[in-house]
Amino acid sequence: MTDWAAFAGFTGLVLAVLLSLAHFSRGVPHAEGTGSAAPAAPDDADSDPAQNARVDTPDDPVSPPAEPADSDGSADPDTVSLASFSVGSTDASPRPEPPTLAGGDGADDADPDATAGSEPESDRATPPGVTAAPVSAASERPASAGDLPPHLLLANVALSQAFLGGFLGLGAWYAGVPAAALGFAVDALPTKLALGVALGIALYGANRVGSTVSERFGIAPDEAVRESLTPRTTAGWVFLFAVALPLIAGFEELLFRGALVGAVAAGFGVSPWLMAAVSSAAFGAGHGAQGRLGIIVTGLLGFVLAAAFVLTESLLVVVVAHYLVNALEFAGHELFGW
Structure with a gap:
C-alpha cells in the first residue's frame, strides 16, 4: 500500500532544502555593492592625524611649511600617493600636492620618510591606502564560492542535485x-x-x-549564473553535457513534475493542472539567482513543462526537453554569442 503522506513529506523536505540553497546562493556568481566600501580606505587614512604627524616628523623636523600642511592632512607624501590607487577616492581630487612631488620638490624626502617613518606604522598606515579597497571588494561576496572555477561549481551543482534526487528516489x-x-x-519510447x-x-x-524582445526594451536577462558555470576546457564541456546537465534536468523534473504534479495528483486526488501552477511557481522561485526576470521566465517555462507532463504522462518527455533547453543555451552562447 502506498504511503502518500510519507512521500509528500520527503518531497516537501527536498523542496525546502532546494529553495533554501537557491536563496543562500543569490549573489555568489557576482559581487554586489563593492563600490560602497572603496571610499572607506581614503577616509580612514586621512582621518588619522597621528599617522600624518608621525610620517612628516622624521622627514623635516625644522621646516615650518610642513606643519600647517600636515595639520590639513593634505601634504602627507605617503597618503597622497597611496590615495591615488584607491578607487572612488573623493579626498584625492582636491589635493594640489602630487604635481609638486612629481616635480622633485619633495620626492627625495618622500623615500626616507616612507622607510623611516612608515615602517613602524605599516600595520596601520599601509592597508588603508593599498590593500583596503581590494580586501573590502572581496569581502562583499563569499570568495570561496564566487571565485571557484566553473568545473568545481559544476561538480558542486551535480553532487547536490544527485544527492537530493537520490533522497527523493529513496522516499x-x-x-x-x-x-x-x-x-x-x-x-x-521513440515517440x-x-x-x-x-x-x-x-x-x-x-x-x-523573448530575450531579444526584452533586450530591445532595456530589460536584459541576468547571465551571471550561466557565465559562472561556462566551462573553460574540453573536459569541462564534456562533464557539462554528459553529467551535470542530465543530472540537473533529471532531478528537477522528478521533483517539480513527477512528484509535485504526478504523485500529488494521483495520491491525493488534486487536479494536476492546479499542481502544475503550484510547481511552476516553486520552480521559478528555485531559480532566484537569475534575478526577477529569470524567476518569471523560468516559472513560465516550468508551466509549459508541467503541461507537457500532464498531457503525455511521461517524465522522459520533459527531462529531454529540459536538458535541451539548458544545453542549447550554453552551446548557443559559446558558438554564436546568443
Whole structure:
C-alpha cells in the first residue's frame, strides 16, 4: 500500500532544502555593492592625524611649511600617493600636492620618510591606502564560492542535485509510490523521445525570441549564473553535457513534475493542472539567482513543462526537453554569442 503522506513529506523536505540553497546562493556568481566600501580606505587614512604627524616628523623636523600642511592632512607624501590607487577616492581630487612631488620638490624626502617613518606604522598606515579597497571588494561576496572555477561549481551543482534526487528516489521507494505516478513508463519510447526533442527546441527558440524582445526594451536577462558555470576546457564541456546537465534536468523534473504534479495528483486526488501552477511557481522561485526576470521566465517555462507532463504522462518527455533547453543555451552562447 502506498504511503502518500510519507512521500509528500520527503518531497516537501527536498523542496525546502532546494529553495533554501537557491536563496543562500543569490549573489555568489557576482559581487554586489563593492563600490560602497572603496571610499572607506581614503577616509580612514586621512582621518588619522597621528599617522600624518608621525610620517612628516622624521622627514623635516625644522621646516615650518610642513606643519600647517600636515595639520590639513593634505601634504602627507605617503597618503597622497597611496590615495591615488584607491578607487572612488573623493579626498584625492582636491589635493594640489602630487604635481609638486612629481616635480622633485619633495620626492627625495618622500623615500626616507616612507622607510623611516612608515615602517613602524605599516600595520596601520599601509592597508588603508593599498590593500583596503581590494580586501573590502572581496569581502562583499563569499570568495570561496564566487571565485571557484566553473568545473568545481559544476561538480558542486551535480553532487547536490544527485544527492537530493537520490533522497527523493529513496522516499518514493520507501512510500511505495507507483512508477507510473511519477511518469516512468517504457512504452512508446521513440515517440516520447521525439516529443521531448521537439519541445526542447521549441522552448529554446521561444526563450531566445523573448530575450531579444526584452533586450530591445532595456530589460536584459541576468547571465551571471550561466557565465559562472561556462566551462573553460574540453573536459569541462564534456562533464557539462554528459553529467551535470542530465543530472540537473533529471532531478528537477522528478521533483517539480513527477512528484509535485504526478504523485500529488494521483495520491491525493488534486487536479494536476492546479499542481502544475503550484510547481511552476516553486520552480521559478528555485531559480532566484537569475534575478526577477529569470524567476518569471523560468516559472513560465516550468508551466509549459508541467503541461507537457500532464498531457503525455511521461517524465522522459520533459527531462529531454529540459536538458535541451539548458544545453542549447550554453552551446548557443559559446558558438554564436546568443
